[in-house]
Amino acid sequence: MTKQQQEQLKQSIVSSVPHEVGFLNKYSWALSLIGEYIKREFGHPYSLRGISKMVHRLGLNYTKPTYNLAAADEAKQKIFTEVTFPGLKNDGWTS
Numbered sequence: 001m002t003k004q005q006q007e008q009l010k011q012s013i014v015s016s017v018p019h020e021v022g023f024l025n026k027y028s029w030a031l032s033l034i035g036e037y038i039k040r041e042f043g044h045p046y047s048l049r050g051i052s053k054m055v056h057r058l059g060l061n062y063t064k065p066t067y068n069l070a071a072a073d074e075a076k077q078k079i080f081t082e083v084t085f086p087g088l089k090n091d092g093w094t095s
Contacts, residue, residue: 001054005042010058012037029062031055 001009018026018033022040026033031051039045046054055062 001038001042001044006054006058009034009038009041009054010060012041013055013060031062 012021013029013034018029018037021037023033023036031048034055035046035048035051038051
């Protein structure tokens with residue numbers, strides 16, 4: 001990719017979430033999704049390792065999302081883990 005394309009990629013990652021650039025129901029960037037974006041927008045296929053190196057060169061860091069549940073409602077959590085989540089799992093939403 002050219003320097004200009006790399007800068008455009010960086011701006012897309014920093015200033016938008018995937019669903020804003022055409023990926024349905026995607027709210028955080030993952031290396032595989034960045035790869036799909038690069039291929040779609042610039043026509044260049046990259047390996048996950050290549051994407052990882054490029055993201056690092058662009059000065060971006062990526063981490064898995066973490067959540068702070070200190071203020072969470074325990075009753076709602078119990079309902080979710082015992083009722084809602086198993087229902088989602090049975091509908092094929094999780095593996």
